[in-house]
Amino acid sequence: DIVMTQSPDSLAVSLGERATINCKSSQSVLYSSDNKNYLAWYQQKPGQPPKLLIYWASTRESGVPDRFSGSGSGTDFTLTISSLQAADVAVYYCQQNYNTPKTFGQGTKVEIK
Amino acid sequence: EVQLVESGGGLVQPGGSLRLSCAASGFTFSTYWMTWVRQAPGKGLEWAATIKEDGSEKYHVDSVKGRFTISRDNAKNSLYLQMNSLRAEDTAVYYCARDAMRGGDMDVWGKGTTVSV
Numbered sequence: 001d002i003v004m005t006q007s008p009d010s011l012a013v014s015l016g017e018r019a020t021i022n023c024k025s026s027q028s029v030l031y032s033s034d035n036k037n038y039l040a041w042y043q044q045k046p047g048q049p050p051k052l053l054i055y056w057a058s059t060r061e062s063g064v065p066d067r068f069s070g071s072g073s074g075t076d077f078t079l080t081i082s083s084l085q086a087a088d089v090a091v092y093y094c095q096q097n098y099n100t101p102k103t104f105g106q107g108t109k110v111e112i113k
Numbered sequence: 114e115v116q117l118v119e120s121g122g123g124l125v126q127p128g129g130s131l132r133l134s135c136a137a138s139g140f141t142f143s144t145y146w147m148t149w150v151r152q153a154p155g156k157g158l159e160w161a162a163t164i165k166e167d168g169s170e171k172y173h174v175d176s177v178k179g180r181f182t183i184s185r186d187n188a189k190n191s192l193y194l195q196m197n198s199l200r201a202e203d204t205a206v207y208y209c210a211r212d213a214m215r216g217g218d219m220d221v222w223g224k225g226t227t228v229s230v
Contacts, residue, residue: 040218042158049208049222050150050158061220093158097217100172102148102160 002026002096006105012113019081021108023094028074031098038098041070041079044107045090053092054079086112115139115221117209122226129199133226135192135209140221143167143187146212148219149194151205159205162194163212177203199230 003026013019029038037057042050052061054070057077067082081088089112094105121133133149149161162173162183171183182195192209206227210219 036216038216038218042219044158049224050219051222052213052218052220055213055215055218055220091157095158095160095218100160100163101174102163102217104158104160107157 001101002029002098002103004094004096004103004105006092006094006108008108009106010109010111012111013081013084014113015086016083017113019084019088019110021079021092021094021110023072023077023079023105025075025077025096029096029098030074037073037077038096039070039072039077040095040097041068042093042095043088043090044093050093081110084110084112115211117211117221117223119207119209119223119226122207122228124229125199127200127230129230130195130197131199131228133194133196133207133209133228135223137190137192137209137211140211142185142190145214146217147183147185147192148210148212148217149183149192150208150210150219150222151203152208152225153202153205156205161207163217164192196228199228201230204228204230 007022039057041054044050058070091107148163164183180198184193206225208225209223211221213220
């Protein structure tokens with residue numbers, strides 16, 4: 001199974017500042033046939049289901065604000081919130097969909113400092 | 114509107130069974146892979162099972178293999194999770210999710226149904 005490890009477990013950022021979350025996979029999730037990284041990011045607010053933010057490591061889902069961006073390839077990935085808003089307080093999860101089981105990271109809780 | 118609505122959760126004794134359902138609407142259900150994801154109280158997300166569009170391929174996480182079975186009825190636009198031999202560690206909110214056509218990320222989620230064992 002591919003193990004997904006996020007860091008940090010939590011972070012507190014001032015409004016308008018940058019938040020950066022890292023995600024590392026135990027093996028590459030880059031699919032050679034299409035050169036795409038099968039890595040997604042989700043946002044989950046309290047009491048709500050997860051919401052897809054980013055797929056293929058760096059492609060924003062329709063309707064997601066452009067302050068959210070994803071980067072990385074192979075085994076190392078980053079989710080960046082360029083200017084944190086109050087609405088961004090949530091837990092963020094990375095997930096590999098390269099193969100089954102489609103494992104998630106443990107989550108990173110983002111709060112306002 | 115694209116929508117997924119789960120039902121069937123509840124309180125069950127260890128060793129008991131439950132069948133979760135997920136009603137899909139607003140899209141052509143039969144053309145999408147579908148997934149169940151669960152979340153234990155205060156914990157992270159865990160992928161539980163995925164099924165191909167026509168039901169010919171099914172995948173389950175090791176911890177539920179032999180106890181849970183994912184299935185679907187495309188004529189009824191419905192996804193199911195049959196859960197047998199339930200354990201305390203199966204206590205969770207169970208989400209139904211649609212797999213995006215481009216790959217295994219999940220682009221539509223239901224609100225979830227709670228299972229307590």
